[in-house]
Amino acid sequence: MNDPLPQGSVIGILGGGQLGRMLSVAAGRLGYRTHVYDPAPAPPAGDLAHTVTTAGWDDAPALAEFAAGCAVVSYEFENVPEAALDAVEAEAPVHPSRRALAVSQDRLVEKAFLRDLGLATADFAAVDDAPDLAEAIAEVGLPAILKTRRLGYDGKGQARIDRPEDAEAALAAMQGAPAILERRVDFSHEVSVIAARGLTGETVAYDPGENVHRDGILRTTTVPARLSAAQRTDAALLAGRILERLRYVGVLGVELFVTPEGLLVNEFAPRVHNSGHWTQAGCAVDQFEQHIRAIAGWPLGDGSRHSDVVMENLIGDDVDRVPELARQPDAALHLYGKGEARPGRKMGHVNRVTGPARRP
Amino acid sequence: MNDPLPQGSVIGILGGGQLGRMLSVAAGRLGYRTHVYDPAPAPPAGDLAHTVTTAGWDDAPALAEFAAGCAVVSYEFENVPEAALDAVEAEAPVHPSRRALAVSQDRLVEKAFLRDLGLATADFAAVDDAPDLAEAIAEVGLPAILKTRRLGYDGKGQARIDRPEDAEAALAAMQGAPAILERRVDFSHEVSVIAARGLTGETVAYDPGENVHRDGILRTTTVPARLSAAQRTDAALLAGRILERLRYVGVLGVELFVTPEGLLVNEFAPRVHNSGHWTQAGCAVDQFEQHIRAIAGWPLGDGSRHSDVVMENLIGDDVDRVPELARQPDAALHLYGKGEARPGRKMGHVNRVTGPARRP
Incomplete structure (x- = not known):
C-alpha cells in the first residue's frame, strides 16, 4: 500500500x-x-x-x-x-486515468463501454451522415435524441427527433460533428450515484441523489432519492463495476434513469459532479475531499450521511436571489466568485439540511 | 442600511x-x-x-x-x-473596532469593562509590584491566578497562587510585566458563547458549547453544553450586552464559568474562536461565514443548529493520529497545513456530528 x-x-x-x-x-x-x-x-x-x-x-x-x-x-x-x-x-x-477520460469524452465509446460491462443503457447507434441517421432511426426507433459524440454538456449539442421529419434539422444541428442517436428513455425520474475508488482499490458510494433538470441543466438534487432498496444496491454495484473496469482513482459521477425495468445508465463523468454537492452539508467527508483522499492515497470516507439535504443550483439570474437566500436560516450558500451572470451559467448553489438522515 | x-x-x-x-x-x-x-x-x-x-x-x-x-x-x-x-x-x-481590540488586549481593562457592564466576573485587582500583590491577595483572596495583563493566550503568562508563599515565584514569572490577580473561581464547567453583531446592529448567538481544557489549551467543545434554559438565555444576553456596548461588528467569543451562583465571564476574544469550530459541522452558517457576513454587511445567519457536534483539537503530536482519524467514518478533519508539530501547537481539529440537534 x-x-x-x-x-x-x-x-x-x-x-x-x-x-x-x-x-x-x-x-x-x-x-x-x-x-x-x-x-x-x-x-x-x-x-x-x-x-x-x-x-x-x-x-x-x-x-x-x-x-x-x-x-x-x-x-x-x-x-x-x-x-x-x-x-x-x-x-x-x-488521476483519474487517461482511459477514464478517453471513454467519457466520446458518448459512443462510453455507451459501448457500458454495454460491454453488461450495464443497461438506452439503445443507441453511431451517426456520421444522413444515410447513417436513417439507418439508426430504423434500428433504435423514435422518439430519440441525436447528440454530438464529443464536447456536449448541460444539454448543448443535442437535438430531439420525435418524428422522421425532424431528422434533417437534427442532423444540421450537429454541424457535421460525429454523432450518436439515443432512443429516448421513458423514465420516471433521474438519479445519480457519486462513487469513488482509492489508490488501493477500495470503492465507496454515496447514497444516490434524485435530480431535477430544467433546460438541460441540473436544478436540484434531493437526498435520499426515491428508490427501492434493490435499486439502491444496483446503483452502488454498477458504479463499482465502472470504477473497477477502468482501474479508476478518484470520484466518479454516474447519471441513471429510473424506469419500470430498472436503472439505465445515462452517462458518467470522470470527476466530482454537480449532483454530489449535497455531500458538503450531509456527510463528514464530502465528494471533494473524497476525490482528494483518493488521488492522495488516503483511506476513503465511507459515504455515510448524517443529514438529508436538498441542493439547489443558482443559474444565471438566480444569483439575484442571493439577498433573499441570505435571510433563510437553513440555506448554506456557495457562491463561485464568477463576475458575470450569463444565462445558463452556474453561479453558485445552496444546500439545505432537511432533517436527520432517513434510512429509506 | x-x-x-x-x-x-x-x-x-x-x-x-x-x-x-x-x-x-x-x-x-x-x-x-x-x-x-x-x-x-x-x-x-x-x-x-x-x-x-x-x-x-x-x-x-x-x-x-x-x-x-x-x-x-x-x-x-x-x-x-x-x-x-x-x-x-x-x-x-x-472590523471589529479598535475599541474592541483595545479592551480585549488588556485583561485589567477587559475585567473593568465587564464589571462596568454589570456582568459577573471573578474578583480581580491590578498588580504591578510586590506590595500591590500583597494588597491584591488581601482583597481578592486565595486561591488566585496571577496573569500578565497583555499577550497571554493558551495558559501562557499565568501562575497559580494557592498559598501566600506562592506569591513571590508567581510575581517573578510575570518577568516585570503589569499583571492582574484573579480569584480562582470554583466552577463546575466552562462554556463559551459565540455571538455576532452585523453592520446594521443585528445581534445573534449560537447555542453555547461546553469546553474542556488541558494544560491551559482547549481540547474539546461539545454542543449542546450542560446548561439550564435560564443559563442559555443569560449567555446570549450577556454576549449581546458586550456587542452593543462596543458597537461591535463581527464575531465575538465569550468564555464563561458555570458556578452555583450563575455564569461568570472569564474573558472574551474579538474574533472567531476555537470553541466555535463546531459550527462548521452543525450549522448552515458557520462562525467564519458569520464573521464575513457581519463585516461585509450581509444579514447574519440566525445561529440555528441542525446537528449536535463534538469538536476535538489536534495539538502537537495529536497530528500523528490523522491516519487513524482518517478511517473513522464520522470524523470531519480540518488540518491547518502547518509544517512542524511543536508541543502545544494547534495542528488541526476534528468535528463529529453526534446526532440531530437536541433541544435541551
Whole structure:
C-alpha cells in the first residue's frame, strides 16, 4: 500500500472553475496545497488556490512546468485535450486515468463501454451522415435524441427527433460533428450515484441523489432519492463495476434513469459532479475531499450521511436571489466568485439540511 | 442600511494562521477574495487566499498598500499592534473596532469593562509590584491566578497562587510585566458563547458549547453544553450586552464559568474562536461565514443548529493520529497545513456530528 502524500504536497488541478475551487478547499482541509492551471485569467478556483498558472492547453512548456511541481495532477472537466495530458503525464501521475477520460469524452465509446460491462443503457447507434441517421432511426426507433459524440454538456449539442421529419434539422444541428442517436428513455425520474475508488482499490458510494433538470441543466438534487432498496444496491454495484473496469482513482459521477425495468445508465463523468454537492452539508467527508483522499492515497470516507439535504443550483439570474437566500436560516450558500451572470451559467448553489438522515 | 460589499471585493485579514485560513474559505463561499497579511512567510492562510503579503507589523508602507486594496480589513488575533492599526485604518475600515481590540488586549481593562457592564466576573485587582500583590491577595483572596495583563493566550503568562508563599515565584514569572490577580473561581464547567453583531446592529448567538481544557489549551467543545434554559438565555444576553456596548461588528467569543451562583465571564476574544469550530459541522452558517457576513454587511445567519457536534483539537503530536482519524467514518478533519508539530501547537481539529440537534 502507498503512503498518503506528505502534508504540504502540491496537488495540480487542470481547470479552474467551481469544481476546481471546491477541490482546492478540500485539499486545504487535508493539509495540501493546490496549483490550478487554466487558460482564462483569474479563474474562480484561483481565489482559493496556492498557485495559479494562466496558459493555454497547447502550451506544452507551461504544462510541463506546472506538472513538474505537483505530486499528483487531477482535472475538473472531462474535455482536457490529449496533447495537454501528454505534457502533464511526462512529469506527474494523473488521476483519474487517461482511459477514464478517453471513454467519457466520446458518448459512443462510453455507451459501448457500458454495454460491454453488461450495464443497461438506452439503445443507441453511431451517426456520421444522413444515410447513417436513417439507418439508426430504423434500428433504435423514435422518439430519440441525436447528440454530438464529443464536447456536449448541460444539454448543448443535442437535438430531439420525435418524428422522421425532424431528422434533417437534427442532423444540421450537429454541424457535421460525429454523432450518436439515443432512443429516448421513458423514465420516471433521474438519479445519480457519486462513487469513488482509492489508490488501493477500495470503492465507496454515496447514497444516490434524485435530480431535477430544467433546460438541460441540473436544478436540484434531493437526498435520499426515491428508490427501492434493490435499486439502491444496483446503483452502488454498477458504479463499482465502472470504477473497477477502468482501474479508476478518484470520484466518479454516474447519471441513471429510473424506469419500470430498472436503472439505465445515462452517462458518467470522470470527476466530482454537480449532483454530489449535497455531500458538503450531509456527510463528514464530502465528494471533494473524497476525490482528494483518493488521488492522495488516503483511506476513503465511507459515504455515510448524517443529514438529508436538498441542493439547489443558482443559474444565471438566480444569483439575484442571493439577498433573499441570505435571510433563510437553513440555506448554506456557495457562491463561485464568477463576475458575470450569463444565462445558463452556474453561479453558485445552496444546500439545505432537511432533517436527520432517513434510512429509506 | 448599507448594501453588502459587491461580489469579488477584497477582504483583508491581519494574521495568517488557521483562523485566517478558515475565514478565507468562508469569504470565498460568499464570493469574496481575501488578502492575508502576516510577518511570517508561507502562513497557513496563504494556501487558501487570493493574495498574501509577507511584511512586518512595523512596516507602515506595506500595511498601507495592503489596506488600500481592501474593501474592509479584519484580524484573526487580538494582539495587532496599535501602530499597525493606524496604518491600516488610514486606508480601509477595520472590523471589529479598535475599541474592541483595545479592551480585549488588556485583561485589567477587559475585567473593568465587564464589571462596568454589570456582568459577573471573578474578583480581580491590578498588580504591578510586590506590595500591590500583597494588597491584591488581601482583597481578592486565595486561591488566585496571577496573569500578565497583555499577550497571554493558551495558559501562557499565568501562575497559580494557592498559598501566600506562592506569591513571590508567581510575581517573578510575570518577568516585570503589569499583571492582574484573579480569584480562582470554583466552577463546575466552562462554556463559551459565540455571538455576532452585523453592520446594521443585528445581534445573534449560537447555542453555547461546553469546553474542556488541558494544560491551559482547549481540547474539546461539545454542543449542546450542560446548561439550564435560564443559563442559555443569560449567555446570549450577556454576549449581546458586550456587542452593543462596543458597537461591535463581527464575531465575538465569550468564555464563561458555570458556578452555583450563575455564569461568570472569564474573558472574551474579538474574533472567531476555537470553541466555535463546531459550527462548521452543525450549522448552515458557520462562525467564519458569520464573521464575513457581519463585516461585509450581509444579514447574519440566525445561529440555528441542525446537528449536535463534538469538536476535538489536534495539538502537537495529536497530528500523528490523522491516519487513524482518517478511517473513522464520522470524523470531519480540518488540518491547518502547518509544517512542524511543536508541543502545544494547534495542528488541526476534528468535528463529529453526534446526532440531530437536541433541544435541551
